[in-house]
Amino acid sequence: MNAPTPALVARPERLRLVGQRRQILALMHQRLMFGMLVYGGIIAIIALRLIYLAAFGDHAGRKGGEIDLTPERGDIVDRDGQALARTIDAWTIGLQPSKVIGNRLDLARKMAELMPEKDAAAYLAMLRSNHSFYYLRRRAPPGLVSAINALGEPGLALEREPDRLYPQTSLAAHVVGFTDVDGKGNAGIERAFDEQLRDPARRGQPIVLSISSRIQQALEHELNEAMTHFSAIGAAGVIMDIHSGEILAMTSLPQLNPNAAGQGTPEARFNRATLGVYELGSTFKPFTVAMAMDSGVVKSMGQMYPCPDALHAFGHTITDTHPFGRACSVSEIMMRSSNIGTAQIAAQLGKPRQEAFLRKMGFLDKVNVELMERGRTLTPGSRWGPFETMTVGFGHAIAVTPLHLATGYATLFNGGIYRPATLLKVGRDHPAGKGHRVFTEETSYKMRALLRLVVTNGTGKKADAPGYRIGGKTGTAEKIVGGRYTSAAVVTSFAGVFPMDEPRYVIVVMLDDPKATAETYGFHTAGWNVAPVVSKTVSRIAPMLGVRPDMNREPNMAEVLPFVQEKAEQ
């Protein structure tokens, strides 16, 4: 490194040697120090890590994640917290043919004994096939699982997997809906709130419906009884709180068991309350009268209209089931459900105002509710002329869902404010829908006595439940069979409100194609088959809803009674 220089004191070799040694020594010391630092550092890191783990770390026995109680899919509960849909761990029995070690024939025989849905030959074929996996049973009962386990065959796989269970079976099946095999919502709330039910952040909290199980059960039972009794092909019913728009019960019959939704017929899976649209007939008449009163066409319940036996208009003839053959007042028109009288009121009202009112009530759009199964209403559309205005006035040539009708009656009797229906419980998390005014408060008040009259003196007498002050309107609409209206098949409905002196709840029931029976004297009109359903249902549910029966309270009948000439016979 250094050039040899002439040494004066010492020999240069020695000096050079000493310098080299020192240098090498220093280098070695440096290297040694570096190595020690590296080792020390590593040990320090390990020690620090150990200290950190001892102070803040988890211990070895921790069971992470397993005790997490969040279900795989959120619960659905009713307004009182009763479960309508839950996800539980169910046993699944599977078969892996390649892993079978025992005698296949024996195993097939034993399997056929335990699970008799297939015979031994079918099981043997499955055991000998090249498939890797078969599902033998989903949602297997514990007894079967332990019996299968006792076989001790490694090829039979027992697993737990989350399964959707509907503890109340068919109760509110069309509201709650159902899921497919993979746990994806296929109908009802399960479909409408699928994302929320699956979202890990939100599925811990159940979805609280506005449905009340007990009220739902009462409605379903009474409606089902009427449906079987009158051999109807279907039925629907809605009970709603008129102030908040909460649907307390909504059903569609025939019943559907969501636990085995795949086995239900398409007829049973069809939601008649929100997806089916029907011409609901005379139940529309109160709307026409209310529109006319709001527009100043009808100024008093005593306003008279000529009511001949038949009204000829625009090349058609309108008839009545209970013809007057004289002049009649608005009260009588409603009491006896006169098409002729209502048609004249509607004609005076005119198409623009009628359409505007119907639009404000939401009758021209799909019904406003959380479900996805919503039917499109049918209106005369471009053919909406003067005659159609008349027929729409008494509920023909316009088809809406029963839920539309319930919303409409709620609008009419809650003081005139339209509020969208909701299936979620109204509370802090979910405020009531924003409303807008359709009818004046005065009209709403006057309609109370008019509809109470229908039940006390008119076509809806059988809907009365003593003390509960039910008011409402019957409706019998002919069905279109083969392009023509026929009186052989009808859709009967009743839309009622109770208690009429201070309206709180609306009930709409509908029977699709009920048949006449001996005790209805051959009639299949609404007054004979759906009206009793309302009476029975209300006397069951009203005490639960806190409506006290009172024989001494009535709406102000002085509004209408002076204008009724005679007592109706029927």
Place this chain on the structure above:
Amino acid sequence: MSARGFGSVLSAGAVVGAALGFYLVSLRVASERASLEEVETRIAMTQRDIRLLQTEIGTRGRLAQLERWNVRFIRLSAPNADQFVDGGFQLATLVAPQQKPAIEAPVVLASAPVADQATQPTLTGDADVPDASSHASRPVSEMMHVASYSLPEKPAAAKPTESRPITVSTAKPMKAAAATKPVKSATADPLSPLPGTKAKAKGTAPAASAAGISSKPQPKDSVTD
């Protein structure tokens, strides 16, 4: 020298002891935490079991099932409007006992003949005099009757005592007849009345069977054959 040497050893020992103490504290904390977690796990497991059982109870006691039981066996129905009461007062009227005179202090009216009262001299001797006079004429119990809404009918009261023997006498023969009849029938039942009716039935049977009743047994016979 030696003190300094021991000093370092002692300080090293102190450091080791402190480290060990810290470690023991940490170990204790960890074990506490572990047991806490175990409790938490058990709580969670119990909650899961509760949920499962609730689901099972809910499924078994579902409303449709309760309704079915009610329709078939229990038969409860919704209360009528009359079954609701306004308050405690109305409820009390429902359970009030039947109106009847109080037994402890009945309103007693005396009905002694006017003439007797006129002969009574003064009110001072009330306690003794009426006793003597009433005992003379009739017993006290007859002169007193409890006030009530129904008019006391004296002749009617007298009549039952007379008619009672009559009713008894009429009843007795009836009872006697009833008593004798079973004896007869008990002995005669298997023999005399039945053969008579059987004979009658047999006598009428061909006519009835000719009318078409006999068509019923025939198919039965053919079925059993």
